[in-house]
Amino acid sequence: MKFLLILLCFSLIRFHDSLAADDTISPNQTLLDTGQTLVSIGEKFELGFFSPQNSKNRYVGIWFKNVADLIPVWVANRDSPLLDSSGALKITETGNIVIVGNQTDNFIWSSNSSAKYPTLQLLDTGNLVVKDGSSENYAWQSFDHPRDLVIAGMTLGWDYVNGRSLNLTSWSSPQDPSTGNFTYALDPRLLPQVLLFKGRDILVRNGPYDGVRIGGDRPLKDYAVFRPNYNVNETHVYATFSDVDNSTANMFRLNPSSGSPELLRWNQGRSEWVTVYSVQKDDCDTYERCGPNGLCDSSQNRVCQCPTGFVPKVPEEWNRIDSSSGCVLKTRLNCSASEGFKKFSGFKLPYGEFSVNWTVVRNDECESICRRNCSCLAYAVALVGGCVVWSGDMLDMRLFTDGGQDLYIRMAASEFGSDGNGKRTAVIISVSVVAGFVVLFLFGWYIVRKRNSRRPSTGGDRDPVLVEEDVELPSFGFDTIAKATNNFSSTNKIGEGGFGPVYKGMLSTEQEIAVKRLSKDSGQGLVEFHNEIILIAKLQHRNLVRLLGCCIQGEERMLIYEYMPNRSLDLYIFNQTRGTALDWRKRFDIIVGIARGLLYLHRDSRLKIIHRDLKASNILLDHEMNPKISDFGLARIFRGDQTEVNTKRVVGTYGYMSPEYAIDGQFSVKSDVFSFGVMVLEIVSGEKNRGFAHPDHELNLLGHAWKLWNEGRPMELVDILMENIAKSEVLRCIEVGLLCVQKRPEDRPSMSSVLSMLDNENISFSQPKQPGFYTERSFTETDSSSSLYMPNVSAEISFTKIQSR
Structure with a gap:
């Protein structure tokens, strides 16, 4: 009897030693090829021995547990199979994962890892890791060894x-x-x-x-x-x-x-x-399908084309369907100053001999780099990656009907006509007498307009220009601004909005400026131009962009702002690479900064102002990434006793407009609160409200956030690229965002309440109600903007014909 008890105990010990835990193996345990497996804690992945279809060889692999068709996502001994089912998986006392035959100690495969107090664990991500008990880091992980x-x-x-x-x-x-x-x-x-x-x-x-x-x-x-x-x-x-x-x-x-x-x-x-x-x-996905400098276009019967300025290298071969001899420049380059760069859009950027300067992200700087190098044939500012310059043949180019990037190819001056950059030469005739009369006329018109200006109406087909007090704003001469922007060179152009093009400039004092130049074809006009002058000149706040002056000469209308080196917020939160530069602390600071600027507009400034076009592209970032609200061309001043206004001219951006404004033309401070709430949810998620898509529902970002909140899963909204997340702050911001985008304006908090909620963890919130436009799909997707830097166009709905005033 004693002998049997001892034998039973010994068998149980051996059984324990050979049976692995649910998701981990310790050095005293073994995983055998007898159906034993590791299963991740959430039962998403499984590790064990398997044989591929129609093969008797045995391998250790990881696969999705609840998927009937086993495709291993990782195989340990892919090049060293076991020939039978006698194998075993172990982790040694020194932290080395090994696969051995059950009858021998010869290693079939080894991870060559080491750890002091090791355990082997299969995570719910599918990652097999060696955990070192003396460290929070993994000593080894399968994710570092993809198959x-x-x-x-x-x-x-x-x-x-x-x-x-x-x-x-x-x-x-x-x-x-x-x-x-x-x-x-x-x-x-x-x-x-x-x-x-x-x-x-x-x-x-x-x-x-x-x-x-x-x-x-x-x-x-x-x-x-x-x-x-x-x-x-x-x-x-x-x-x-x-x-x-x-x-x-x-x-x-x-x-x-x-x-x-x-x-x-x-x-x-x-x-x-x-x-x-x-x-x-398609055929254009084949590498170098059309040869050096050739362009592949799958929409054409003959897919291989030569870009403008190029000719076939071997003309007699070019008519062949499978021609891949490539193209050469029509006119050889001689590295002269008259050579320019022709812009090609919608391109798959070429391969070949290229170099990348990831710190340069501006077009003018990238052009300068290429121009200084006589061997440089083309350049591009890759939207993710920085400045790329090509110094030899450009390979594997293709044209896309949607998407693609801009490529600038160096060409002789003869390809452009009269000058190398392909720009029409601007002829400026300065007649001092005429200019004097123009200035006097504009000054007189401005004074008469000021004297005859009335309080803002509560309706009408056109929003009035609001001039109530004298405005002291420096005036810049046209020549000064032209010189500062290199005569409005395309290399100085940094964006285009509903107002017109925007240029970066440098004054003689070496102060950097941003110049908004009113375009003749602008969706905005003199009303918005003067509106912005009157409003911004009166406003001073660290979270509002600063207007330095204006330029009014002849038909020219320009606004001169302080230059924001980090440009606009949307470049960071909607860009998958730049977004990584904004951790949670920076995003939270930006949210609070926007809220403070908006509270100043609504309550603390000399005027009560409704912005009407708040969105990520209208939030500019200074050198320290501090947010500054910009673009006041569509803003409105409220009288002290006004709480809301009806208008027949609805302007702004779909996806940010509140329901009562977009549908009924009714706006108030709560309209801005709605736009702010949309931005908060976009900053948290890294997704745009307009254009957001989810495979399981037709909701936009607002509806998706509300759905996750009601299901108790709000953290699933968070941008996965974001680092250093403070969960309590994130949840507070999501709730604030949802409160701000509620359908009924009276349910939305004021900006003073918003700031209190953001600054105080102990404030209790009401349960958010249904957002406005949370299933909206009716409008054409347009991120409208009159931003200083981003190339978009403002949306406008006019219900009646606009009458001149």
């Missing part, structure tokens, strides 16, 4: 400091996971684009990521699978992916038969993997 595919959270790219690359390599065949012939790798030259190789030959190049699209393709969010993020600087270039929808299984995989990259999504209803996106879709 043939990536799932959410995995990274591709290059680490220049450690000399490490993270690439995908295909399986040899559907039955053999060993390293195949196809490699999918991020370009190591600081331009965020991915290449597919077969051996050493490039088969496909995606093209640079622009923050929305890869190359010029449809935005990846349209496929409702992955949302990409590129992180580029002088130490590394990385691409990471996050799931748009966490309820389904998604993967980006190299097809084991063809090596072609494709996005797969598990369709539960059909119980199969569905290909929702393939990198290779």
Whole structure:
């Protein structure tokens, strides 16, 4: 009996030693190839031994647990299979993961990792990690060793400091996971684009990521699978992916038969993997399809074209359908000062010999870099990646009907006509006598207008110019501004809005300025011009942009502002790479700064002002990223006893307009509060309200946020790129945002209450009610703007014909 008890105890100990815990293995445990598996804590992923279809070889892999068609997302011993089911997975006392045959201690595979107090754990992200008990960091993780595919959270790219690359390599065949012939790798030259190789030959190049699209393709969010993020600087270039929808299984995989990259999504209803996106879709996706300097256009019968200014290199071959001999410049370059740069839009930026300066993000600076180098043939400011210059033949260009980026190609002066930059020469005739009469006339008109100005009406077809007090504002001469902006050079142009083009300039005092020049074709006119002068000249607040002066000469109307080096907020929160520069602390400070500026307009300034066009592109950022509200062309002054006004001229931006204003033309301080709430939710999520799409519903961003709030999942709204998140502040901001966008204006808080809620954790909130326009899909998507820097156009709805006053 004693012998049997001892034997039973010994058997139980051996059974315990060989049976792994649910999601972890310790050094005294073993995972055997007898059906034992590790299952992540949320039961999303499983690790164990498997055999590919029609193969008897055994491998250790990780797969989605609740997916019937097993496709391993990671294989440990891909090049060292076990020939039978006698294998075992262990972690040693020193933290090394090993796969051994059950009858031998010979290692079949080893992770070559080390840790002092190790445990091996399968995380719910699908990441297999070695945890060091003496550190919070992982001593080793499978995400650092990708195989043939990536799932959410995995990274591709290059680490220049450690000399490490993270690439995908295909399986040899559907039955053999060993390293195949196809490699999918991020370009190591600081331009965020991915290449597919077969051996050493490039088969496909995606093209640079622009923050929305890869190359010029449809935005990846349209496929409702992955949302990409590129992180580029002088130490590394990385691409990471996050799931748009966490309820389904998604993967980006190299097809084991063809090596072609494709996005797969598990369709539960059909119980199969569905290909929702393939990198290779048409003939123009073939690398260098049309030869050096050739342009591929899949919309044409003959896909290969020569860009304007180029001719076929071998004309007799060019008429062949499969011609790929390429193109050459019609006129050779001689590096003269008269040479200029012709702009081509909608391009997939070329490959070839190029260099990237990721710190330069302005067009004029990038042109200067190219112009100084006689071997430079073209340049572009990649929307993600900085200044790119090409010094040789441009390879693998194609034209997109939607998307793409701007490319500037160097050409001889003869390609432009009279001057190298292709600009019409501005002829300015200065007649001092005429100019004097014009100035006197404008001055007299202004005085008469001031004397005859009345209080603002509460209706009418046209908003009045509001002039109630003398305005002391410096006046700049036209010649001064022309000199400061290099005669309004295209290289100085930094944006265009409803008002007209915006230029960066430098005064003789070396003060940087931003110049808004009223265009003859502007959607805004003299009313908005004078309105902005009168309003901003009276306002002084650290969160409002500062107007330095104006220029009125002949038909010219210009406003001169302080220059904001970091431009506008939308460049950061809606751009997947620049957005990484804004951690939560900075975003929260921006939200509070906007709220303070808005409270000043509504309550604390000498005038009670309704902005009417608050949005991310109208929030400018100074050198310390402090927010400043800009663009007061559509603003209105309220009398002390006024609380709301009706207008027949509705102006502003769809997606930010409150319901009562967009539908009934009724606006008040609560209209601005609604716009502020939209911005708060956009800043938290990194998504635009207009154009937001989700695979499970037709709600816009406001409706999506409200849905998550009611379901107790508000943190799912948060931008995944954001770092240093303070959960309590984030939740407070989401709730404030939802309170501000409530459908009924009387339910929305005042800006003073908003600031109190943002500054005080102990204030109790009311439950947000249904947002306005939370399912809106009726308007054409337009991010209208008269922003200082962003190229958009203001929206306007006129219900009756506008009469002159």
